[in-house]
Amino acid sequence: KQLEIAVIPGDGIGKEVVPAALDVLRTIAEVHGGLQFTFVEFPWSCDYYMEHGKMMPDDGLQILQGFAAIFLGAVGNPKLVPDHISLWGLLLKIRREFEQVINIRPAKFFRGLQSPLANPNDFDFIVVRENSEGEYSEIGGRIHRGDDEIAIQNAVFTRKGTERAMRYAFELAKKRKRHVTSATKSNGIFHTMPFWDEVFAQVKQDYPEVQTDSYHIDALAAFFVTKPHLFDVVVASNLFGDILTDLGGAIMGSIGIAPAANINLNGKYPSMFEPVHGSAPDIYGKGIANPIGQIWTAKLMLDHFGEDELGSVLLKTIEDVTADGIKTPDIGGKATTREVTDEICRRLRQL
Amino acid sequence: KQLEIAVIPGDGIGKEVVPAALDVLRTIAEVHGGLQFTFVEFPWSCDYYMEHGKMMPDDGLQILQGFAAIFLGAVGNPKLVPDHISLWGLLLKIRREFEQVINIRPAKFFRGLQSPLANPNDFDFIVVRENSEGEYSEIGGRIHRGDDEIAIQNAVFTRKGTERAMRYAFELAKKRKRHVTSATKSNGIFHTMPFWDEVFAQVKQDYPEVQTDSYHIDALAAFFVTKPHLFDVVVASNLFGDILTDLGGAIMGSIGIAPAANINLNGKYPSMFEPVHGSAPDIYGKGIANPIGQIWTAKLMLDHFGEDELGSVLLKTIEDVTADGIKTPDIGGKATTREVTDEICRRLRQL
Ligand SMILES: CC(C)[C@H](C(=O)O)[C@@H](O)C(=O)O
Ligand SMILES: CC(C)[C@H](C(=O)O)[C@@H](O)C(=O)O
Numbered sequence: 001k002q003l004e005i006a007v008i009p010g011d012g013i014g015k016e017v018v019p020a021a022l023d024v025l026r027t028i029a030e031v032h033g034g035l036q037f038t039f040v041e042f043p044w045s046c047d048y049y050m051e052h053g054k055m056m057p058d059d060g061l062q063i064l065q066g067f068a069a070i071f072l073g074a075v076g077n078p079k080l081v082p083d084h085i086s087l088w089g090l091l092l093k094i095r096r097e098f099e100q101v102i103n104i105r106p107a108k109f110f111r112g113l114q115s116p117l118a119n120p121n122d123f124d125f126i127v128v129r130e131n132s133e134g135e136y137s138e139i140g141g142r143i144h145r146g147d148d149e150i151a152i153q154n155a156v157f158t159r160k161g162t163e164r165a166m167r168y169a170f171e172l173a174k175k176r177k178r179h180v181t182s183a184t185k186s187n188g189i190f191h192t193m194p195f196w197d198e199v200f201a202q203v204k205q206d207y208p209e210v211q212t213d214s215y216h217i218d219a220l221a222a223f224f225v226t227k228p229h230l231f232d233v234v235v236a237s238n239l240f241g242d243i244l245t246d247l248g249g250a251i252m253g254s255i256g257i258a259p260a261a262n263i264n265l266n267g268k269y270p271s272m273f274e275p276v277h278g279s280a281p282d283i284y285g286k287g288i289a290n291p292i293g294q295i296w297t298a299k300l301m302l303d304h305f306g307e308d309e310l311g312s313v314l315l316k317t318i319e320d321v322t323a324d325g326i327k328t329p330d331i332g333g334k335a336t337t338r339e340v341t342d343e344i345c346r347r348l349r350q351l
Numbered sequence: 352k353q354l355e356i357a358v359i360p361g362d363g364i365g366k367e368v369v370p371a372a373l374d375v376l377r378t379i380a381e382v383h384g385g386l387q388f389t390f391v392e393f394p395w396s397c398d399y400y401m402e403h404g405k406m407m408p409d410d411g412l413q414i415l416q417g418f419a420a421i422f423l424g425a426v427g428n429p430k431l432v433p434d435h436i437s438l439w440g441l442l443l444k445i446r447r448e449f450e451q452v453i454n455i456r457p458a459k460f461f462r463g464l465q466s467p468l469a470n471p472n473d474f475d476f477i478v479v480r481e482n483s484e485g486e487y488s489e490i491g492g493r494i495h496r497g498d499d500e501i502a503i504q505n506a507v508f509t510r511k512g513t514e515r516a517m518r519y520a521f522e523l524a525k526k527r528k529r530h531v532t533s534a535t536k537s538n539g540i541f542h543t544m545p546f547w548d549e550v551f552a553q554v555k556q557d558y559p560e561v562q563t564d565s566y567h568i569d570a571l572a573a574f575f576v577t578k579p580h581l582f583d584v585v586v587a588s589n590l591f592g593d594i595l596t597d598l599g600g601a602i603m604g605s606i607g608i609a610p611a612a613n614i615n616l617n618g619k620y621p622s623m624f625e626p627v628h629g630s631a632p633d634i635y636g637k638g639i640a641n642p643i644g645q646i647w648t649a650k651l652m653l654d655h656f657g658e659d660e661l662g663s664v665l666l667k668t669i670e671d672v673t674a675d676g677i678k679t680p681d682i683g684g685k686a687t688t689r690e691v692t693d694e695i696c697r698r699l700r701q702l
Contacts, residue, residue: 076538083538083567084545092539116577118469135486140505140542149510151546154491159500187427187434188443188593191491194435195502216434218593219629222601225576226467242539242569243594250573278570 012279013289014073020291046077055089074279098269100262103129107248112323123228129241169235179232256290363630364640365424371642397428406440425630449620451613454480458599463674474579480592481516520586530583607641
């Protein structure tokens with residue numbers, strides 16, 4: 001299998017963890033004869049913006065379109081470019097234009113990580129985040145200046161988008177513990193969240209074998225901390241999914257390790273793989289960024305290409321290396337980005 | 352001091368914890384000669400709705416207007432009335448119509464509570480939540496039916512509302528550790544959150560003695576779990592404040608204990624005091640609801656009436672009783688609502 005991957009390291013630690021994960025992918029290809037990667041790198045980022053006045057070239061999307069997948073690090077450097085410019089010019093633009101309508105984000109108790117929870121139990125859940133609409137929209141604007149200024153933001157929920165995310169969650173749950181939790185806020189968000197609840201009530205009729213429950217986002221966020229083992233698949237809007245998955249990272253022991261996949265379902269465009277964490281400009285350049293989020297993200301890409309078995313081997317290897325204490329400072333270790341990566345590659349070669 | 356308080360127990364455990372907190376307030380009045388309460392109770396709730404087709408009478412607000420404060424339990428019983436109907440018909444209506452523009456929600460390491468965090472440290476912060484606008488609005492609606500249905504929700508941020516919440520936060524910080532954290536999401540929420548950031552950047556100029564930082568809500572939620580001791584005063588929009596304060600409750604050890612005050616700043620209407628937790632219909636009627644959230648909320652009401660000293664005594668008493676293990680099952684004890692309340696009253700009488 002010959003796979004052409006577009007690689008966008010992006011900003012900050014993206015430039016450190018993406019090369020690390022590419023080394024791991026190369027090693028996997030080496031070990032597994034049938035798999036071959038070609039990586040084509042694009043420097044699109046806030047630095048690129050400083051030079052060109054845009055986050056990517058005008059034909060950026062066309063260029064990306066031909067690839068089997070996009071492998072992205074992190075975008076954002078608010079010291080150079082306001083976040084809403086950099087993100088909507090690259091990350092969010094790709095998600096939207098390439099109809100990557102679903103964002104998958106697993107979180108689980110991870111051997112060798114120190115969860116901040118006293119009793120982390122054996123939690124293992126996946127958040128299915130609606131990734132194409134909702135609270136993230138460019139619709140809205142401002143009126144008046146000074147004391148009278150008003151900013152308005154529209155959240156847009158379509159039945160198609162909402163239902164699609166929910167069906168994806170139910171299908172996923174059928175392969176897991178058959179339990180879907182809906183993240184709502186229909187007590188406070190007057191129009192869209194009661195709609196969300198209605199669609200959920202309808203969709204679940206088609207999956208009588210799947211258990212369901214529904215919590216308001218405030219309570220649900222709290223439960224992620226107090227009872228994370230309750231969850232199997234959680235379906236959430238764009239914003240709620242964003243918040244819940246950083247919490248998922250936090251209870252694992254670091255947002256530095258949580259992976260994500262932006263899935264295109266209609267096959268017209270490539271899917272994109274990028275970890276949950278951001279560009280962390282404060283630790284960039286020190287060689288100590290945690291590569292696990294990016295490497296686990298590479299595992300999701302392997303799964304996506306039907307290489308689930310390789311994916312499982314990779315995840316187990318990451319966990320073993322972590323459990324053996326070879327880890328970066330953010331998760332209590334002393335290793336560098338390089339050392340963690342090399343150890344993972346070394347073990348993969350021994351398999 | 353003679354204070355007339357409107358009491359709305361509301362739904363579910365509100366009907367159990369409000370009477371408990373009233374007993375505590377009566378005891379305080381007994382102990383402290385100068386303070387006298389008159390409590391006038393209103394049965395407005397989902398039960399009321401089932402009988403009258405509305406959450407409160409048409410002149411409900413007029414009736415409430417004359418009181419020194421409103422003391423509320425919890426609203427919501429989705430089995431009887433959809434949440435958006437019950438909440439917008441009572442709780443959110445009062446917040447809005449009475450211009451209770453600020454919602455104050457403290458969270459702190461609490462003796463005797465088992466935090467779910469392995470190392471809870473000594474955190475102690477207050478979330479100042481914008482309480483009058485933002486993501487909570489009745490503006491929006493739906494179009495089309497069936498497969499084509501679309502729901503739109505407008506979030507509305509005014510400079511006045513935003514600035515007011517921020518100034519309140521800075522003034523509060525001046526009396527505390529002089530640190531304000533802004534909860535934003537300007538990387539994803541295109542219009543309103545960059546506006547929020549701009550206002551914050553401007554307001555902070557007026558408080559050079561206060562340190563500031565700003566995190567996106569996803570990262571901030573994670574930090575509430577991994578580094579809660581970092582925070583002093585956190586200022587947040589209506590929705591973000593809602594989520595963060597349930598998290599605040601969770602890391603204390605239970606959302607059953609977090610208190611809140613809805614503050615009217617212009618003196619035209621009463622302020623309202625209600626805990627963060629909801630009506631918990633699942634445990635209602637068993638006599639085991641945790642009264643601490645409601646009693647701590649009574650402390651915020653005492654503070655509001657200038658009785659800070661009494662307020663501090665009350666909080667210390669609650670903490671002592673909890674530390675001595677007299678607590679409800681949700682926080683690892685065996686006591687009933689009544690037993691916890693009686694013990695608090697007993698100790699207050701001994702002072
Ligand atoms: C009941 C609900 C509308 C309310 C809110 O979201 O404001 C509650 O969660 C709270 O925090 O007071
Ligand atoms: C960078 C930001 C726009 C993005 C998001 O909110 O989607 C990030 O937080 C994520 O979770 O992928």
